[in-house]
Amino acid sequence: MAGTRTLTIIKPDAFGSGKAGKIVAHLEAAGFRVVTSRVLHLSTAQAEAFYEVHRARPFFASLVKFMTTGPCMPMILERENAVLELRTVIGATDPAEAAPGTVRKLYAVSKESNAIHASDSDDNAQRESNFFFAETEIIAAR
Ligand code: CMP
Numbered sequence: 001m002a003g004t005r006t007l008t009i010i011k012p013d014a015f016g017s018g019k020a021g022k023i024v025a026h027l028e029a030a031g032f033r034v035v036t037s038r039v040l041h042l043s044t045a046q047a048e049a050f051y052e053v054h055r056a057r058p059f060f061a062s063l064v065k066f067m068t069t070g071p072c073m074p075m076i077l078e079r080e081n082a083v084l085e086l087r088t089v090i091g092a093t094d095p096a097e098a099a100p101g102t103v104r105k106l107y108a109v110s111k112e113s114n115a116i117h118a119s120d121s122d123d124n125a126q127r128e129s130n131f132f133f134a135e136t137e138i139i140a141a142r
Contacts, residue, residue: 005035006127007124008117012112015039017071020073023116024128030089036137037075042068054092055111059112064141066112082139083125086118 008027010020024034042050047067054060079085091102093114098105108115117127129138 004080004082004130005076006086006125007079007117007132008075008077008086008119010073010075011113011115011133012067012072012118013109014107014115015069015073019107019115023103023107026106027086027089030085030087032077032089033079033081034075035078036133037073038132039071039073040132041071042075044068050128062112063106074128076129076133077107077136083122084118090116090118 010023014023016063028034044064047064048055051060051063051067054063057063077086089103091098091104094102094111095104095108095114096111098108099115104114121126
């Protein structure tokens with residue numbers, strides 16, 4: 001991925017309330033290219049595995065429950081310095097603290113129902129991309 005790609009998820013709150021199109025347009029306007037995407041409804045086991053790193057946190061069970069409430073839309077995005085740039089564009093975890101004009105300020109409901117996920121490092125971007133997409137899908141999109 002070499003700093004040019006990251007993984008995002010339009011979460012069930014935003015996907016279910018019809019905001020996916022607006023969010024993708026926002027990301028494209030910020031210079032990201034959609035490399036590949038899909039829509040799926042995570043099982044409890046899948047959500048637990050994706051957020052494994054947060055297993056010890058007090059919000060883990062609630063986060064897993066929320067992520068399984070409906071379909072979500074993972075995407076691999078590409079642009080220079082993708083991980084850092086995407087985290088800037090989506091804003092702080094809590095929409096109340098997110099900067100004006102960020103995806104979470106515009107579309108998130110709360111700290112948990114916060115519209116969108118973004119990988120926090122190149123290593124996690126790779127791991128999270130492999131979680132949702134087969135190598136063939138990623139290579140085919142190059
Ligand atoms: P995300 O970027 O997907 O990474 C972990 C998620 O945990 C985060 O977005 C939030 O949706 C959620 N989260 C983080 N902190 C809290 C919290 N204090 N209460 C509830 N959910 C949280």
